[in-house]
Amino acid sequence: MAEAALEAKILAALRTALPETPHPVALHEPRFAGREWEYVKECLDTGWVSSVGKFVDRFEADLAAYMGVKHAVATVNGTAALHVCLLLAGIAADDEVLVPSLTFIATANAVAYCGATPHFVDSDEASLGVAPAKLADYLAGIAEVTAQGCRNRLTGRPIKALLVMHAFGHPADLDGLAELCERYRLTLIEDAAESLGSYYRGRHTGQWGLLSAVSFNGNKIATTGGGGALLTNDSALAKRAKHLTTTAKLPHAWEFVHDEVGYNYRLPNLNAALGCAQLEQMEGFLAAKRRLAERYAEAFAGLAGARFFTEQAHARSNYWLNVLLLDPAQAASRDTVLQATHDAGFLTRPIWTPMHRLSMYQNCPRMDLVVTEDLHRRVVCLPSSVVLG
Numbered sequence: 001m002a003e004a005a006l007e008a009k010i011l012a013a014l015r016t017a018l019p020e021t022p023h024p025v026a027l028h029e030p031r032f033a034g035r036e037w038e039y040v041k042e043c044l045d046t047g048w049v050s051s052v053g054k055f056v057d058r059f060e061a062d063l064a065a066y067m068g069v070k071h072a073v074a075t076v077n078g079t080a081a082l083h084v085c086l087l088l089a090g091i092a093a094d095d096e097v098l099v100p101s102l103t104f105i106a107t108a109n110a111v112a113y114c115g116a117t118p119h120f121v122d123s124d125e126a127s128l129g130v131a132p133a134k135l136a137d138y139l140a141g142i143a144e145v146t147a148q149g150c151r152n153r154l155t156g157r158p159i160k161a162l163l164v165m166h167a168f169g170h171p172a173d174l175d176g177l178a179e180l181c182e183r184y185r186l187t188l189i190e191d192a193a194e195s196l197g198s199y200y201r202g203r204h205t206g207q208w209g210l211l212s213a214v215s216f217n218g219n220k221i222a223t224t225g226g227g228g229a230l231l232t233n234d235s236a237l238a239k240r241a242k243h244l245t246t247t248a249k250l251p252h253a254w255e256f257v258h259d260e261v262g263y264n265y266r267l268p269n270l271n272a273a274l275g276c277a278q279l280e281q282m283e284g285f286l287a288a289k290r291r292l293a294e295r296y297a298e299a300f301a302g303l304a305g306a307r308f309f310t311e312q313a314h315a316r317s318n319y320w321l322n323v324l325l326l327d328p329a330q331a332a333s334r335d336t337v338l339q340a341t342h343d344a345g346f347l348t349r350p351i352w353t354p355m356h357r358l359s360m361y362q363n364c365p366r367m368d369l370v371v372t373e374d375l376h377r378r379v380v381c382l383p384s385s386v387v388l389g
């Protein structure tokens with residue numbers, strides 16, 4: 001008998017891992033099983049629904065404590081938090097920022113919002129994040145460290161920062177990347193949008209960057225509806241972040257005086273109320289994610305043609321989105337797998353189109369991106385809602 005097609009074997013494994021789940025099975029749904037109603041109702045009852053209120057303060061304090069940083073500044077979404085991280089790192093027109101090409105669009109867009117140029121770097125099959133050894137080789141060829149900092153010898157522009165991203169909750173190799181940033185005098189910034197609850201060598205992601213950003217969009221592990229936050233251990237930067245994200249208004253009982261071009265990036269109290277209730281449930285969310293990942297690992301074990309992606313020994317992933325990695329020889333079957341799983345009611349997804357392939361970023365500087373291209377052809381994201389765990 002001929003061997004079953006890859007998509008049939010994957011469907012069988014999905015049915016084993018998710019028996020009796022009502023269809024369609026979403027990619028990622030939020031779960032509101034805590035005090036969400038109570039906290040949101042309190043906002044409505046008291047009239048504190050908008051940009052000030054006790055839940056904003058509490059959400060910032062709870063989040064900073066959870067992530068092990070001194071300060072969190074809540075923002076209207078994760079993209080806004082990233083934008084402010086880059087502004088506070090001094091990123092401006094004519095600068096280049098090293099960014100993985102394998103990321104969600106917000107990472108590259110935040111660089112462009114500053115008038116700067118994303119400079120795309122390759123990722124690693126072990127972490128799905130920026131590959132430090134390959135980046136080191138590349139920088140040795142194109143970068144020089146001058147009295148003013150790092151400079152791209154090919155474009156003549158300053159390379160100011162490395163913006164790393166922890167894909168699907170799997171931490172990038174932070175030690176290697178931090179060392180590289182030190183050597184080349186680059187500011188390290190973390191896009192930790194997907195890695196709330198993920199640890200690298202026992203420390204929460206988001207603690208390595210001078211500044212980091214998280215997202216609380218509806219599809220993330222914890223949600224405020226829409227929302228995000230900037231994190232830092234630097235008190236002066238935190239103060240600047242609060243100022244910039246609240247229209248740069250000087251505190252006064254009635255006067256409207258703003259001392260620079262600020263942004264209205266505040267997170268409303270209503271959303272923060274939701275966030276406070278969600279943070280209270282993080283332990284349960286993470287446990288459910290881990291149970292689901294373990295069930296997938298078991299169901300896909302021994303399946304020829306694909307493997308379930310698991311955390312590295314030094315990492316603890318939140319398993320925000322579960323990843324099935326097709327074997328290189330099976331890359332051509334990716335769309336067949338996506339179609340067959342969708343037809344059967346499992347709403348799987350490919351990874352993002354690499355940034356350097358998008359029209360607005362196709363002329364940006366970049367290194368050789370073979371691993372990015374390869375992963376793009378092979379990743380299939382599996383349904384990952386907390387409720388499935």
Ligand SMILES: *Cc1c(COP(=O)(O)O)cnc(C)c1O
Nearest residue numbers: 077078079104106107193215217
């Ligand atoms: C979700 C996400 C963001 C921020 O998204 P928002 O929708 O603006 O909160 C940024 N980067 C990555 C990698 C993300 O997945």
